[in-house]
Amino acid sequence: MASEETRTKSSPHIRTTESSASPGAAEPAPTATAGGPTGKSATRAWTARLLMVGIVLTALNLRPAITSLGALLEEVRDGLGMSGGVAGLLTSVPPVCFAVFGIMAPRLARRFGPATVVCAGMVAIATGLVIRPWVGGTAGFLAASALALMGIAVSNVLMPVIVKRWFPDRVGSMTGLYSMALALGTSAAAAVTVPLTDALGGNWRSGLGVWAALAAVAVLPWIPFVRDRRGDTRGQESHARVRTADGGPTTTPGPRNGDAPTTATSTPTPGPRTGDAPARTEGARDTAPGAPAPAGPARADTAPPALRITRSPIAWALAVFFGLQATAAYITMGWMAQIFRDAGLSAGTAGLLLAVTMVMGVPLAFVIPRLATRLPHQGPIVIVLGLCGLAGYAGLYLAPAGGAWAWAVLLGIANCAFPLALTMVGMRARTGAGVAQLSAFAQSAGYLISVPGPLLVGVLYQSSGGWGLPIALMAGLMVPQMAVGVLAGRNRTVEDEAAR
Numbered sequence: 001m002a003s004e005e006t007r008t009k010s011s012p013h014i015r016t017t018e019s020s021a022s023p024g025a026a027e028p029a030p031t032a033t034a035g036g037p038t039g040k041s042a043t044r045a046w047t048a049r050l051l052m053v054g055i056v057l058t059a060l061n062l063r064p065a066i067t068s069l070g071a072l073l074e075e076v077r078d079g080l081g082m083s084g085g086v087a088g089l090l091t092s093v094p095p096v097c098f099a100v101f102g103i104m105a106p107r108l109a110r111r112f113g114p115a116t117v118v119c120a121g122m123v124a125i126a127t128g129l130v131i132r133p134w135v136g137g138t139a140g141f142l143a144a145s146a147l148a149l150m151g152i153a154v155s156n157v158l159m160p161v162i163v164k165r166w167f168p169d170r171v172g173s174m175t176g177l178y179s180m181a182l183a184l185g186t187s188a189a190a191a192v193t194v195p196l197t198d199a200l201g202g203n204w205r206s207g208l209g210v211w212a213a214l215a216a217v218a219v220l221p222w223i224p225f226v227r228d229r230r231g232d233t234r235g236q237e238s239h240a241r242v243r244t245a246d247g248g249p250t251t252t253p254g255p256r257n258g259d260a261p262t263t264a265t266s267t268p269t270p271g272p273r274t275g276d277a278p279a280r281t282e283g284a285r286d287t288a289p290g291a292p293a294p295a296g297p298a299r300a301d302t303a304p305p306a307l308r309i310t311r312s313p314i315a316w317a318l319a320v321f322f323g324l325q326a327t328a329a330y331i332t333m334g335w336m337a338q339i340f341r342d343a344g345l346s347a348g349t350a351g352l353l354l355a356v357t358m359v360m361g362v363p364l365a366f367v368i369p370r371l372a373t374r375l376p377h378q379g380p381i382v383i384v385l386g387l388c389g390l391a392g393y394a395g396l397y398l399a400p401a402g403g404a405w406a407w408a409v410l411l412g413i414a415n416c417a418f419p420l421a422l423t424m425v426g427m428r429a430r431t432g433a434g435v436a437q438l439s440a441f442a443q444s445a446g447y448l449i450s451v452p453g454p455l456l457v458g459v460l461y462q463s464s465g466g467w468g469l470p471i472a473l474m475a476g477l478m479v480p481q482m483a484v485g486v487l488a489g490r491n492r493t494v495e496d497e498a499a500r
Contacts, residue, residue, distance in 0.1 A: 051166055054221030055174070058118055058155055059181035061125055061218050063333070064189035064211045065148045066094050067358060070333045071193040071351040074341065075204040080138050088458015091334030092451050093142060095326055097149035098156060099447035105157035106436045114158045114165070119222035121158075124151030126215035133205035151215075153447075157439050160425050164435045171426045172373040176366035179419030183361025185214075190337070191355030194348050307434060309441045312497035314428055317487035318421065319442045321382075323449025324481035325417035328389065330454050331474055332357060332411060339467050343400040353408045360412025361419065368416055369423040378427075381420055382485030386478050389414030393475035397468065414478070417485070421446075424488055430495050438494050453477070 069076065069090075077087050108117045128148025135144050159178055167174045189211060197207030309315050336357060340350035372378045392410030395403050425442055429435045457470040464470075 048166075050221050050224065051162075052174075052177070054115075054118070054218070054225075055159065055162065055178050056181040057214075057218035057221060058122065058159065059178045060185035060188075061122060061215045062152050062155060062182050063186035063358075064214065065125065065129055065145070065152065066330070067186050067189040067333050067354065068193040068208055068211055069145075070335070070337050070354060071190050071347075072197065072204045072207055073334065073338055074347070075197075076141075076208075079204060080141060082138060084458050084462030085455075086138065088455040088461075090142065090145070091330060091454035091458065093145055094149050094152075094330055095447040095450040095454075097146050098153040098326075099444045099451065101150045101153035102157045102447060103440055103444040105154040106161075106440045108154065109158055109161065109436065113225070114162050115222050115225035118155050118158055118162070119219060119226050121151035121153075121155040122215055122218045122222065124148060126212045126219065129215060130209055130212035133208045148215075157436075157443050160422055160439045161432065161436045164426055165432050172370045172423065173366075175419065175423050175426060176369040179365030179369065179422060180362050182418075183358060183365045186333070187355045187358030187362065190333075190351055190358050194351045307437050307494060307498040309437050309494060309498060312494040314488060314490065314492050314497055315438055315441055315494050316445075317484045318424060318428060318438070319445035320449060320484040321417070321424075321481060321488045322421045322442045322446030324477055324484065325415075325421060326446055326450035327453035327477055328474060328481070329415055329418060330450060331457050331470075332415060334454050335457055335461075335470070336408075336411070339396065339400060339471075340404060342467065343404070345401060345404065353404055356405065356408040357412040357415065360409060361416050364413065364416040365419040368420050372420055372423045373427065376491045378420065378424055378489030379486035382417070382482055382489055385414050385417050385420070386482035386485070389478045389481075390475055393471055393478070397471045397475075400467070417481070420485075421488075428488070428493055430493050434493070434495055 073087060073091075076082070076090075082090065105117065112120075125148045128144045128146070128151065132141055132144035132148065135141060160175070163171055163174045163178065193207050193211075196210055197204055200206040200210070333354070337347075337350040337354045340353050341347060345353070368381060372381060375381070388410045392407045392414060395407040395410065400407070421442070425439050426435055429438045453473075456473065460469045460473065461467065
């Protein structure tokens with residue numbers, strides 16, 4: 001990505017000649033030619049594949065630092081001498097780090113480029129995970145965990161930005177792929193951490209540290225993109241330069257079935273299909289279907305001003321929805337295995353049950369985003385997920401061991417509110433800059449909202465001596481999650497609301 005041309009090679013909608021160019025336009029430049037296996041088209045395809053690999057490997061690393069700890073929480077508590085309250089604090093560290101460090105991600109991306117920041121995030125994850133078990137003491141364990149979680153935080157925020165920027169006509173499917181890989185990494189860490197620990201001699205330190213290897217592998221696909229340090233607006237300009245023959249207008253292809261609306265750069269886009277969200281453009285202004293496009297590519301120095309994101313009700317609804325679903329997710333990842341162990345199940349079985357909960361996100365994280373982009377309102381999906389969560393918590397309260405597998409499945413379905421929230425981030429903003437701001441705001445504010453949840457569960461567990469009150473708390477939080485999720489699912493954009 002050392003040049004503007006390289007940045008555009010990963011965008012799928014520039015692989016073929018745009019046949020809808022104006023009749024009087026000059027012959028298309030070679031960079032947009034589809035005829036014949038040219039070197040540049042091969043490079044574009046290679047770059048797109050490498051980005052996909054990087055996105056998948058990154059997503060695989062965004063939760064093992066948390067779920068591997070949940071599977072061995074009892075051993076870690078004994079090894080470090082933690083009380084229930086301190087263990088609750090440990091399970092609250094992820095949302096704290098995500099809120100604090102996630103807000104820095106857009107600024108870092110503007111300065112160094114999103115790919116560079118994600119690469120550095122993978123390095124931070126690998127470093128934190130390899131030193132965390134061996135630093136000694138609770139304070140050192142928390143500090144190393146925070147380093148790994150810092151890398152996760154910036155990658156969390158920038159994944160929707162990268163998807164929107166490089167795969168604008170495949171937001172739904174790419175978000176599904178990313179969410180599916182995230183769920184796979186989450187469930188794999190929950191399922192195999194205990195067997196890995198046993199295979200490595202029963203030492204919990206080795207069982208936690210081994211996940212650093214996966215993060216180290218995820219660094220590699222991003223290295224070719226590290227050299228690019230330009231802002232997002234110049235990337236938008238380069239998209240326009242490749243997609244126009246001589247600065248004239250072009251028309252971008254419409255979204256494919258199940259994908260989010262197409263993102264273009266100062267070009268006219270086809271009107272939305274019935275039931276779809278409005279088409280989104282990344283130019284400084286929206287262009288009506290069929291209207292003439294600007295004569296040339298967008299200038300790099302005419303980026304749209306920053307939105308007053310806090311003036312948008314939809315942004316606040318999305319932030320609260322994100323926070324409440326994150327509360328449920330981190331309580332589940334941190335405490336669910338312990339709930340099953342206290343109900344009389346073995347550590348291995350409890351880890352498998354947690355894995356079942358997490359693995360439900362593998363197929364559903366691919367289906368839900370595609371379904372969400374086809375609906376004008378995502379509220380019905382929010383309600384279905386919330387009802388599954390209420391049923392799972394009720395079962396966990398009444399018969400935690402007797403129906404353990406059914407409760408794990410139901411709670412796994414409820415946890416798929418996360419890929420739905422990510423999809424709505426991409427749908428509730430028109431521009432790449434708007435998505436970056438909304439992603440940072442929703443995730444940072446949301447993770448701040450989720451901080452007290454895991455800590456309060458630990459305190460209630462220790463003070464009451466059982467899981468009745470904590471489970472009641474989890475079920476109670478599901479009701480407002482459904483309410484704000486319905487509000488966040490309305491067919492509006494933050495650009496419209498913030499401009500009022």
